[in-house]
Amino acid sequence: xxxxxxxxxxxxxxxxxxxxxxxxxxxxxxxxxxxxxxxxxxxxxxxxxxxxxxxxxxxxxxxxxxxxxxxxxxxxxxxxxxxxxxxxxxxxxxxxxxxxxxxxxxxxxxxxxxxxxxxxxxxxxxxxxxxxxxxxxxxxxxxxxxxxxxxxxxxxxxxxxxxxxxxxxxxxxxxxxxxxxxxxxx
Numbered sequence: 001x002x003x004x005x006x007x008x009x010x011x012x013x014x015x016x017x018x019x020x021x022x023x024x025x026x027x028x029x030x031x032x033x034x035x036x037x038x039x040x041x042x043x044x045x046x047x048x049x050x051x052x053x054x055x056x057x058x059x060x061x062x063x064x065x066x067x068x069x070x071x072x073x074x075x076x077x078x079x080x081x082x083x084x085x086x087x088x089x090x091x092x093x094x095x096x097x098x099x100x101x102x103x104x105x106x107x108x109x110x111x112x113x114x115x116x117x118x119x120x121x122x123x124x125x126x127x128x129x130x131x132x133x134x135x136x137x138x139x140x141x142x143x144x145x146x147x148x149x150x151x152x153x154x155x156x157x158x159x160x161x162x163x164x165x166x167x168x169x170x171x172x173x174x175x176x177x178x179x180x181x182x183x184x185x186x
Contacts, residue, residue: 018048019045019046019076019077020074020077021043021049021075021077021104022073022074023059023073023074024040024042024070024072025038025039025040025041025057025059025070025072025073026038026039026040026069026070027069029085029087030066031058031083031085034060034061034064035059036058036059036065037056037057037085037099037101038057038058038059039057040055040057040104041054042075042104045077048077049077055102056101057101057104058083058101058102058103059073059106060078060104060106061073061106067089073106074108074109075106076104076105076107077103078104080100080101080102081100081101081103082098083100083101084096084097140164140166142166143166146164147163147164148161148162148163149161149162149164
């Protein structure tokens with residue numbers, strides 16, 4: 001996923017990466033700079049983000065949308081932000097208030113192609129700031145889910161492989177990995 005925007009609180013800019021989720025929304029008010037107050041719903045994302053239905057949220061979208069528009073986006077949860085604004089929708093029309101609401105920044109998947117990678121590199125080279133989130137997970141920090149750790153052996157080109165007692169890697173994966181070429185020490 002590619003996050004291309006910042007969440008703003010009206011005075012300063014802040015980056016806050018969080019879990020990525022699908023958000024359904026109805027725009028209530030345009031705050032400018034592609035920031036919106038919206039009625040939004042999203043599912044639970046682990047322990048990091050509880051589900052919510054018809055909650056006010058702050059959205060930062062890649063494209064401008066009209067008030068009243070409904071849609072669905074993939075967004076990075078940026079945490080709770082405070083925002084000072086004057087409401088232009090009922091039931092609080094004309095009131096100036098500070099709200100603390102969940103904020104989401106729209107993000108887009110990067111296609112796995114040479115053209116997409118070249119475009120991404122070009123945008124970074126032009127000074128664009130991006131945050132890239134992958135969906136790859138590492139189950140075991142000790143062995144990186146390989147199923148074994150390596151121990152160097154004096155005078156030998158091959159490391160000794162010690163089975164990991166923490167990782168739960170299927171036997172077929174372990175067998176396949178053992179047939180790979182040994183690591184050579186240079």
